[in-house]
Every structure is written in C-alpha cells, then in structure tokens.
Amino acid sequence: MKRIFLLLLAITIFYSCKNSEKKTAENQSETKIEKKLFAETESNIKKYREDSQKYWDKNDSENALKYGDSIKALILNSYIKDYEFKTVDSTNYNTSKRKKPLFLQVTASWCAPCKFEVPALNKIVEKYNDKVDFVLLFWDTQSELEKLAPDYNENIILIPSQEKQSEATTIDISGFRHIMGFPTNYLITTDNEIINFSQGAKIPTTFTDQNGKEITITKEDADKGNYERLETEIKELIEKTGANTVYN
Numbered sequence: 001m002k003r004i005f006l007l008l009l010a011i012t013i014f015y016s017c018k019n020s021e022k023k024t025a026e027n028q029s030e031t032k033i034e035k036k037l038f039a040e041t042e043s044n045i046k047k048y049r050e051d052s053q054k055y056w057d058k059n060d061s062e063n064a065l066k067y068g069d070s071i072k073a074l075i076l077n078s079y080i081k082d083y084e085f086k087t088v089d090s091t092n093y094n095t096s097k098r099k100k101p102l103f104l105q106v107t108a109s110w111c112a113p114c115k116f117e118v119p120a121l122n123k124i125v126e127k128y129n130d131k132v133d134f135v136l137l138f139w140d141t142q143s144e145l146e147k148l149a150p151d152y153n154e155n156i157i158l159i160p161s162q163e164k165q166s167e168a169t170t171i172d173i174s175g176f177r178h179i180m181g182f183p184t185n186y187l188i189t190t191d192n193e194i195i196n197f198s199q200g201a202k203i204p205t206t207f208t209d210q211n212g213k214e215i216t217i218t219k220e221d222a223d224k225g226n227y228e229r230l231e232t233e234i235k236e237l238i239e240k241t242g243a244n245t246v247y248n
Contacts (some may be wrong), residue, residue, distance in 0.1 A: 035198040038078040038194060042177060047072055049180075071180070075197045080188060083174050085135070088145045088158040093135065095192070100133045101241045102188040103234060106171055108139035109148055113201035120226035122153040128234050129155040139164065139171050140180065185230075187237045195240055196233055201226050 052067035060087045078238065082096035095102065099154060105121075107114040125134045138145050145160040161173055169181040178184065187196035202222035209215050217225075 019026050033159040035211045038075065039177070041078060041177075042075045042179060044074055045179060059153075072197055075186075075194055078194050079192045080186075080194065081175070082192070085137070085157075085159040085164075085174050085176075086183050088142065088149055088160055093157050094184060097227070098133050098190070099108050100131060101190055101237050102133045103237065104135050104137065104186040104188055106137045106139075106178045106182055106186075108168075109144060113203050114183045114223060115229075116203045117183060117201035117226045118151055120223055120230055121156075122229060124230045124234060125153040126230075128238070129153075131238055133157065133235060135159060137161075137171055137173050137176065137178070139168070151246075183232060187233055189237075189241045196236060198229070198233060201229075210224045 048067045048070050052064045055061075055064035055067075056088055062105045080095065082094070084092055087093055109115070114239070121134075128134075134153075136152070137159045138148075139161055140148070141162070141164060142160045144222065145158055159173060161171055165172055168177045170177070172178075183199070183201055185198045186194050186197075187192055202217060202225040204217055204219045204222050206214060206216045
C-alpha cells in the first residue's frame with residue numbers, strides 16, 4: 001500500500017511539473033505575441049493621415065495636428081524586424097548583427113530640409129559613431145546615391161532604394177516600408193524597439209506667424225537647431241539603452 005501511495009504521489013508531482021512548464025511556455029509565448037510590430041502599423045497610419053487631411057482641407061490645423069500625435073503613439077515602443085540592407089558600397093548591413101543602438105533616418109535627395117540637415121548630421125556622427133550606428137535609407141536609387149555619398153560622413157551607412165515607389169512619400173527597402181515623407185528619424189534599441197520617432201528639420205526661411213509677426217530663421221539658427229535636436233535624440237538613445245560602451 002505504501003509503495004502504491006508513493007507511486008501515485010510521484011505521478012501527481014510529475015504531471016504538476018509538466019503543467020507548470022506548459023503554463024510557463026504559454027505565458028512566454030503570449031509575451032512574445034504582445035510585442036507590437038512596426039510593420040503592422042501601416043494601415044492605421046494611412047487611416048490617420050487620411051483623417052488628418054480632411055481637417056487640413058477645412059483649414060482646421062488644430063485637429064489635423066492631433067493625428068500626428070496618434071501616429072507617433074502607434075510607432076513608439078513598436079519593434080522592427082531584422083533586415084539586411086545592401087549599402088551604396090555593395091556591402092551588406094544586417095540589423096540583427098549590430099552591437100550598437102540604431103539611428104535610422106529615411107531621406108531623399110530632393111528634400112530641402114534633408115539636404116540642409118546634412119552638415120549637422122555629419123557633426124553628430126563624428127561625435128557619436130562609436131556608440132551608435134547611423135543608417136540612412138534613401139528614396140534615391142544606387143546611381144543617384146553614388147553622386148551624393150561624398151557629402152556624408154564616412155561613418156554613415158548609406159542605403160539606396162532598389163526601385164522607386166510610385167508615391168514620393170514612400171520607400172520599401174528589403175521589406176522595410178516607410179510611408180510618411182522625409183526626413184524621418186527612428187531611434188532603435190539593440191532589442192529592435194523604436195523608442196523615439198521624429199520628423200522634419202529646420203531650414204533658413206522667413207514666415208508670418210499666427211499673430212501676424214514676421215519670423216526669420218537664419219542659416220546659423222537652422223543649423224544650430226538641427227544639431228541640438230539631433231544631439232538630444234542621440235543622447236536619449238544612449239541613455240535609455242545604456243550604450244556607453246565604445247565599439248571599434
């Protein structure tokens with residue numbers, strides 16, 4: 001009788017452990033499923049952009065701009081997949097093999113703010129390339145990017161489009177799709193999480209504000225503003241990822 005009791009006890013413990021392992025595996029699986037993927041945000045972004053345009057058409061900038069916050073909320077804390085990009089130098093850059101956090105910018109040669117931001121970006125790269133990977137995805141194709149490459153710091157990884165998209169606001173490179181215009185910055189951790197997202201850059205200009213006052217942004221003001229914004233983004237990326245290690 002004692003042996004039977006011990007045998008039943010052993011069987012009960014065995015199945016209890018198995019059930020516990022199964023629940024742990026299920027919980028881990030659920031945790032993985034809960035990750036929000038950047039690749040799955042496109043349909044909602046399109047809808048928000050369409051809704052925003054309706055308000056712009058009504059000259060209702062206040063409500064139109066609210067959709068920008070909604071789009072940012074969609075993107076923040078989402079995760080990019082692993083991508084392998086072919087660089088302008090015909091080498092491969094694989095996001096899964098990097099050791100550093102990633103500054104990923106989507107840009108185009110004909111974009112005036114993109115072009116004006118280059119000097120500030122080059123200075124930032126010179127200062128922080130030992131802690132952060134800087135990758136630029138271009139709307140432009142290989143032959144066009146080859147002409148632009150000398151304007152960029154040698155530590156920036158330049159990625160051309162294999163083919164241009166029909167919409168000027170869109171790129172699709174190795175499966176990475178972006179539909180929101182240029183320049184756009186994605187700040188990405190080593191775990192592939194997007195922790196910051198920003199659009200636009202300053203350019204020299206003169207405009208009239210809502211109070212009728214004329215505002216002038218000089219070349220020096222724009223360059224300084226671009227540098228300070230980029231540095232704030234990079235410092236935040238380094239701080240949040242603990243990326244103070246210097247990589248050769």
